[in-house]
Amino acid sequence: xxAFLDGKLQALQALPVDLRDVAAALRNYLLRGGKRxxxxxxxxxxxxxxxxxxxxxDASIGVELLHGYLLxxxxxxxQDDVRRGGPTLxxxxxxxxxxxxxxxxxxxxxxxxxxxxxxxxxxxxxxTVEQVIAGQMADLRGPRGRELSxxxxxxxxxxxxxTYTFELPLHLGxxxxxxxxxxxxxxxxxxxxxGVAFQIADDLLGTFGAAEVTGKPNAGDLREGKWTLLVARxxxxxAKKDADRxxxxxxxxxxxxxxxxxxxxxxxxEASARADAERLCDDALRALDSPAVPEHVADDLRxxxxxxxHRAL
Amino acid sequence: xxAFLDGKLQALQALPVDLRDVAAALRNYLLRGGKRxxxxxxxxxxxxxxxxxxxxxDASIGVELLHGYLLxxxxxxxQDDVRRGGPTLxxxxxxxxxxxxxxxxxxxxxxxxxxxxxxxxxxxxxxTVEQVIAGQMADLRGPRGRELSxxxxxxxxxxxxxTYTFELPLHLGxxxxxxxxxxxxxxxxxxxxxGVAFQIADDLLGTFGAAEVTGKPNAGDLREGKWTLLVARxxxxxAKKDADRxxxxxxxxxxxxxxxxxxxxxxxxEASARADAERLCDDALRALDSPAVPEHVADDLRxxxxxxxHRAL
Numbered sequence: 001x002x003a004f005l006d007g008k009l010q011a012l013q014a015l016p017v018d019l020r021d022v023a024a025a026l027r028n029y030l031l032r033g034g035k036r037x038x039x040x041x042x043x044x045x046x047x048x049x050x051x052x053x054x055x056x057x058d059a060s061i062g063v064e065l066l067h068g069y070l071l072x073x074x075x076x077x078x079q080d081d082v083r084r085g086g087p088t089l090x091x092x093x094x095x096x097x098x099x100x101x102x103x104x105x106x107x108x109x110x111x112x113x114x115x116x117x118x119x120x121x122x123x124x125x126x127x128t129v130e131q132v133i134a135g136q137m138a139d140l141r142g143p144r145g146r147e148l149s150x151x152x153x154x155x156x157x158x159x160x161x162x163t164y165t166f167e168l169p170l171h172l173g174x175x176x177x178x179x180x181x182x183x184x185x186x187x188x189x190x191x192x193x194x195g196v197a198f199q200i201a202d203d204l205l206g207t208f209g210a211a212e213v214t215g216k217p218n219a220g221d222l223r224e225g226k227w228t229l230l231v232a233r234x235x236x237x238x239a240k241k242d243a244d245r246x247x248x249x250x251x252x253x254x255x256x257x258x259x260x261x262x263x264x265x266x267x268x269x270e271a272s273a274r275a276d277a278e279r280l281c282d283d284a285l286r287a288l289d290s291p292a293v294p295e296h297v298a299d300d301l302r303x304x305x306x307x308x309x310h311r312a313l
Numbered sequence: 314x315x316a317f318l319d320g321k322l323q324a325l326q327a328l329p330v331d332l333r334d335v336a337a338a339l340r341n342y343l344l345r346g347g348k349r350x351x352x353x354x355x356x357x358x359x360x361x362x363x364x365x366x367x368x369x370x371d372a373s374i375g376v377e378l379l380h381g382y383l384l385x386x387x388x389x390x391x392q393d394d395v396r397r398g399g400p401t402l403x404x405x406x407x408x409x410x411x412x413x414x415x416x417x418x419x420x421x422x423x424x425x426x427x428x429x430x431x432x433x434x435x436x437x438x439x440x441t442v443e444q445v446i447a448g449q450m451a452d453l454r455g456p457r458g459r460e461l462s463x464x465x466x467x468x469x470x471x472x473x474x475x476t477y478t479f480e481l482p483l484h485l486g487x488x489x490x491x492x493x494x495x496x497x498x499x500x501x502x503x504x505x506x507x508g509v510a511f512q513i514a515d516d517l518l519g520t521f522g523a524a525e526v527t528g529k530p531n532a533g534d535l536r537e538g539k540w541t542l543l544v545a546r547x548x549x550x551x552a553k554k555d556a557d558r559x560x561x562x563x564x565x566x567x568x569x570x571x572x573x574x575x576x577x578x579x580x581x582x583e584a585s586a587r588a589d590a591e592r593l594c595d596d597a598l599r600a601l602d603s604p605a606v607p608e609h610v611a612d613d614l615r616x617x618x619x620x621x622x623h624r625a626l
Contacts, residue, residue: 012450015447015472016456016461016468016469017454017461018454019450019451022454073417077414077417097392098454101390102450104390105390105446105449105453108442108446109446109447111424111439112440112442112443112446113439113443114439115428115435115438116439116440122428122435123428123432125428126426126427126429130426133418133422133425134324134325134328134422137328137330137335138332140411140415141411143329143330148330155329156328156329156330
């Protein structure tokens with residue numbers, strides 16, 4: 001990835017305008033941490049179908065760059081300042097309209113690189129990106145004056161990350177090695193519940209996690225007023241006094257985070273989210289018993305599932 | 314295109330958040346005018362390689378949507394208010410940060426649709442988009458305190474629109490019908506000079522054109538201080554007094570447009586731009602004499618070349 005990036009960023013300097021600072025900021029953003037989960041999944045999917053890891057290297061860089069594109073654009077839209085323990089790209093580039101525009105273009109560059117690297121997998125990736133964008137639109141627009149139910153939040157989350165994080169890279173890798181349908185089905189049976197579990201774990205981390213683990217401000221979700229499954233469940237099941245308090249404090253920059261966390265705990269929302277994530281993770285692990293998945297790949301996918309969900313539990 | 318859009322925008326309503334106004338604004342933006350030049354070129358390229366027009370219909374919608382994506386994002390970055398005789402999309406959606414974010418997402422949706430419709434042509438399109446974005450970065454950043462020469466401006470313009478408007482759609486259509494290399498080369502020999510001629514014609518229109526023709530404010534380029542080939546040539550060849558005056562007035566919202574137009578005329582910049590566009594258009598027309606290009610397709614491409622350049626001359 002580093003070598004690919006350096007080649008592309010070098011080519012950017014051929015134009016008669018100095019873009020070195022933009023290239024350096026993008027490089028730093030992309031290479032600074034990140035779990036590289038999607039690249040690892042793509043290679044696992046490729047190996048499951050009998051492919052050699054080297055043959056999937058370009059595509060695995062492609063999914064990581066696709067993710068970089070979505071993060072850069074999301075950071076601007078959500079007006080976030082921090083990502084992976086450093087500044088978001090629009091902040092690093094000055095934070096004004098020009099900086100934001102250059103950051104958005106950097107994101108779009110990553111995307112154009114991704115579609116080049118994904119080759120024949122590009123249209124499949126584009127279908128999934130379409131869903132992610134629709135989910136992000138729904139997320140940004142919000143319910144406009146009414147409250148979303150837990151069921152509705154799951155629907156938006158399923159659009160936004162349901163197939164994107166796990167199923168897409170696995171299928172991209174597997175189809176690159178001409179996987180049979182039975183393998184694609186087994187990978188889906190693993191990826192879909194895990195996608196939901198991952199999202200729940202992410203909500204738990206954003207609400208209860210420490211800043212050192214998340215690379216984002218502590219309890220950011222509560223102070224930003226993010227409409228998570230945890231919040232919807234608490235509003236549905238908490239005592240009226242607690243629900244009213246949560247409603248009035250959510251999204252306030254000076255909210256008492258410990259108090260709100262207490263409400264989420266008392267209402268049972270936290271425990272039920274943890275139980276859901278565990279159950280969905282177990283469903284995913286069970287799908288790996290399929291004879292279509294080679295044992296050494298199943299081992300890798302088990303480790304990925306446990307890591308993805310348990311870091312939050 | 315209308316039917317495809319309606320299907321996709323309908324699917325957007327499946328989420329439990331009301332996005333009807335966003336869908337309507339995007340639909341209006343995309344279906345309001347536009348020359349559909351790229352779609353027509355894609356079909357011409359396909360027919361040149363012996364393909365049936367129906368088989369290229371999806372891909373031709375794809376290049377038009379790819380163009381829609383770039384326009385929507387450019388309009389936001391350039392902070393333009395008007396496009397094709399109506400509001401730009403970020404303006405139509407409220408003009409604030411939320412409206413801009415939703416507009417950017419609409420653009421990205423168009424792009425994801427485009428890559429789906431382009432199918433095996435997606436990676437080729439992504440390579441060209443990479444160049445367009447690099448050119449847009451250079452354009453936005455600008456030369457930072459020094460003046461770009463006419464040659465340097467041509468370089469940035471070549472990145473930004475050189476292969477994008479003509480060569481990309483022709484090649485996408487032709488490769489979809491398994492065109493031989495000799496045909497691809499003939500199409501490039503037509504497309505490349507025409508791409509530069511088209512850009513020069515666009516500068517002429519943006520500087521001397523009437524608002525009724527361009528769908529944008531009259532002489533917008535001069536008042537926005539856009540660094541065009543016309544301006545660079547005038548600064549290189551005008552009398553010192555004229556050059557200083559142009560330098561000091563360019564980009565002022567209350568600049569005397571007729572005075573600046575007079576300077577561009579007196580310096581010879583306008584005449585030399587028109588002569589260049591004519592010459593490049595002739596080069597493009599001559600490339601169509603190649604026996605690799607079927608005569609009925611050459612006729613269509615001649616008409617497109619004349620229309621693209623002469624609307625400004």
